[in-house]
Amino acid sequence: MWGKFYLPMAAACLFAAAPAAAQGAARDWSLQIDPAMCTLNRTVTEPTPHMIGLWTRPGSDYFTLVIAERGLPDLGGRYPVPATVQFAADGPVHKGYVGVFPVHAQGIHGVTVTGMRPAFLEAFAGASALTVTIGSKSFGPYLLPSAGPAVRAFKGCVADQLIEWGADPAQFAKGGAPAVALVPIDDWIPNRQLIFMAGNAHFFHAAFRVTATPEGVVDGCQIIDPETDKRAEKIGCDAVMNRKLLTPGRDPQGQPVRGAATFEVELQRRPAMR
Numbered sequence: 001m002w003g004k005f006y007l008p009m010a011a012a013c014l015f016a017a018a019p020a021a022a023q024g025a026a027r028d029w030s031l032q033i034d035p036a037m038c039t040l041n042r043t044v045t046e047p048t049p050h051m052i053g054l055w056t057r058p059g060s061d062y063f064t065l066v067i068a069e070r071g072l073p074d075l076g077g078r079y080p081v082p083a084t085v086q087f088a089a090d091g092p093v094h095k096g097y098v099g100v101f102p103v104h105a106q107g108i109h110g111v112t113v114t115g116m117r118p119a120f121l122e123a124f125a126g127a128s129a130l131t132v133t134i135g136s137k138s139f140g141p142y143l144l145p146s147a148g149p150a151v152r153a154f155k156g157c158v159a160d161q162l163i164e165w166g167a168d169p170a171q172f173a174k175g176g177a178p179a180v181a182l183v184p185i186d187d188w189i190p191n192r193q194l195i196f197m198a199g200n201a202h203f204f205h206a207a208f209r210v211t212a213t214p215e216g217v218v219d220g221c222q223i224i225d226p227e228t229d230k231r232a233e234k235i236g237c238d239a240v241m242n243r244k245l246l247t248p249g250r251d252p253q254g255q256p257v258r259g260a261a262t263f264e265v266e267l268q269r270r271p272a273m274r
Contacts, residue, residue, distance in 0.1 A: 029150040031157060036209065036224045036262065038157035040150055052142050054124070054154060057207060058161040059261040061180055063121055067132065068110040072139060083113050083134045085120065087127035094120045098134055125151035166211040166220065168249060168257035175252030179259025182216055182247045188263055189239040197235045198267045206232050207264040214256035216246040224262070236265070
C-alpha cells in the first residue's frame with residue numbers, strides 16, 4: 001500500500017547552521033539561504049540552552065517550526081502527532097503535526113511542527129514568545145526577541161528565490177499579493193501518476209518548482225533536486241503543465257502578474273494489510 005504525503009521536509013542541518021554559542025547568548029537570529037530553501041534560527045545558551053527556527057520551501061506557503069532542547073519528548077517513533085502553537089495565552093491556536101529530527105547531543109531532542117500556514121508566520125513576526133503543546137504537555141515559553149525584523153529577512157529570502165525563478169517582483173511590493181495554490185497541492189498529481197513516479201522504491205521524495213502565467217496557468221516546471229530521476233520529473237511536470245492551479249499574483253494596483261510556486265511529494269510503501 002502507498003501513503004501519499006505533501007509535507008515540508010524539516011532540515012536537521014538547522015542545528016549545525018545555528019550561530020556560535022556567544023552569539024546565541026546575544027539573542028541573534030541567523031538566516032541561512034540555500035537553493036529552494038530558507039532557514040531562520042536562533043540559538044540560546046542561557047539560562048536554558050535551546051534552538052528555535054523556521055524552515056520553508058519558497059512558494060510552498062507552508063512553514064515548519066523547529067525546536068531543539070533538553071527535556072523535549074522522545075516520541076519513540078510515534079509521529080506525526082498533533083500539536084499546537086500559541087503566541088499568547090488568549091491568542092489564536094495554530095495547529096500542526098510534530099515530527100522529530102536527530103540532534104547529536106545526549107539528552108537533547110529535536111521536534112518539528114509542520115503544516116504551519118501564512119497566518120502562523122505573521123503571528124510569529126509580531127510575537128514576543130511562543131508555547132508548543134504536544135498532547136497534554138506544554139513546552140516553553142520560547143522568547144522571540146526582534147522577531148519582526150527576522151521574519152522580514154526570512155520573507156525576503158523567499159521572495160528573492162521566487163523572483164529568480166520567474167515571479168514578477170511587483171507582487172512582493174507593499175500592497176501586492178503573491179500567487180497561491182488555487183487547487184489544494186495534494187490534488188495536483190493523481191495517485192496513479194504518483195505511483196508511476198515512485199516506481200519500485202520503498203520511499204520516494206521529490207520537490208518541484210513551477211511558474212505560472214498572470215492567469216494562474218502553469219507554463220513551466222522542473223524538479224528541484226537535479227539528482228532526482230528525470231523520469232519522475234517528466235511524470236510530475238506532465239501532470240501539472242497547462243493547468244490553472246494558482247491564484248495569480250497581483251501587483252500593488254491589483255493587476256495579475258506572473259507567479260511561481262513549489263510543491264513536494266513524498267510516498268512511502270507500507271506493508272500490505274493481511
